[in-house]
Amino acid sequence: xxxxxxxxxxxxxxxxxxxxxxxxxxxxxxxxxxxxxxxxxxxxxxxxxxxxxxxxxxxxxxxxxxxxxxxxxxxxxxxxxxxxxxxxxxxxxxxxxxxxxxxxxxxxxxxxxxxxxxxxxxxxxxxxxxxxxxxxxxxxxxxxxxxxxxxxxxxxxxxxxxxxxxxxxxxxxxxxxxxxxxxxxxxxxxxxxxxxxx
Numbered sequence: 001x002x003x004x005x006x007x008x009x010x011x012x013x014x015x016x017x018x019x020x021x022x023x024x025x026x027x028x029x030x031x032x033x034x035x036x037x038x039x040x041x042x043x044x045x046x047x048x049x050x051x052x053x054x055x056x057x058x059x060x061x062x063x064x065x066x067x068x069x070x071x072x073x074x075x076x077x078x079x080x081x082x083x084x085x086x087x088x089x090x091x092x093x094x095x096x097x098x099x100x101x102x103x104x105x106x107x108x109x110x111x112x113x114x115x116x117x118x119x120x121x122x123x124x125x126x127x128x129x130x131x132x133x134x135x136x137x138x139x140x141x142x143x144x145x146x147x148x149x150x151x152x153x154x155x156x157x158x159x160x161x162x163x164x165x166x167x168x169x170x171x172x173x174x175x176x177x178x179x180x181x182x183x184x185x186x187x188x189x190x191x192x193x194x195x196x197x198x
Contacts, residue, residue, distance in 0.1 A: 003163045004063045005052040006085040009074035010099050011039065014147030018072070019050035021151060021176065025169045026054045036061035047078060054163060070158055071126065074150060075099050077112050079121070086126035091158035093129045093196065094121065095150045129157045129196035137190045144187030148173060152191020166192060 005022065009015040016037050026033045034053040039046065051063045065084045071092045073079035079094050086092050096114060103109035121128045131153055136143050151173075155166045173188050174181045 001163055002053070002055040003070070003160075004068045004087075005054070005070045005072065005160075006063050006068040006082055007050040007052070007072045007074075008078045008082045009048055009097075010078060011046045011048050013048070013074045013097070014145065015048045015074060016050055018074075018147045018151055019052055021148075021169070021172055022052055022054075022164070024176070025164045025172045026052075028168060028172065029164060031055050031163075032057045034059065034061040047081075049081070070154065070160055072150060072154060074147065076114060076117050079117050080112065083120050083124050086121070086124040088125035090126045091129060091160075092121045092124065092126040093131070093150065093154055093158060094118070095131045095133060095146065095153075097133045097146070127158075128198050129153070130198065131194065131196050135194065137187075139183055139186045144190060145184060148184050148187035149191040149194075152188040153194050153196060154191070156192040156194065157196050 007015050007019050019035060023033050023035045031054045036051040038049045051061055053059060063085055066087055068085040068087055069090045071082040071086045073082045074095045074097060076096050076098045100111050104111045136146055136149060155161045170185055170188055173184050177184050
């Protein structure tokens with residue numbers, strides 16, 4: 001089964017780690033995988049995206065516009081860059097974190113409203129799943145890793161679970177950080193249980 005995933009956000013959110021985990025789970029399942037990461041100039045706060053193509057052999061790494069079965073956006077304004085890649089009737093998972101750049105903080109530029117971003121996603125005819133950052137759970141007094149929480153939510157709310165197995169992904173997460181296994185598995189499980197709004 002072929003399945004293309006476009007991930008977008010800003011530096012420091014763990015976008016490339018999220019893509020790496022999906023890639024590892026796909027390889028473990030025997031799916032061919034193409035993985036193309038792109039990082040902006042700034043290490044933290046700069047544009048970051050990743051393109052994952054699962055189940056395809058002999059194809060280029062780039063996802064065509066309107067071609068992604070799943071778009072995962074972890075920052076509100078950067079989500080707009082993912083809209084053109086969303087396949088009609090595909091899934092668009094938005095974690096609504098807002099990272100305002102310096103120009104916005106200085107009043108020199110506008111930052112898109114949440115409603116305008118949600119409307120742009122709806123116009124793409126992708127199925128919108130919105131996660132409010134305020135719902136990010138805590139464990140042992142600290143917030144869980146947002147990217148692992150979003151990964152769990154992707155399995156619990158999109159068709160990703162038809163391609164990869166959530167139990168196998170749990171083991172990939174556990175193996176990736178043995179010393180933090182408890183916290184990261186808890187983040188993934190919390191995401192699996194959450195139900196995003198449309």
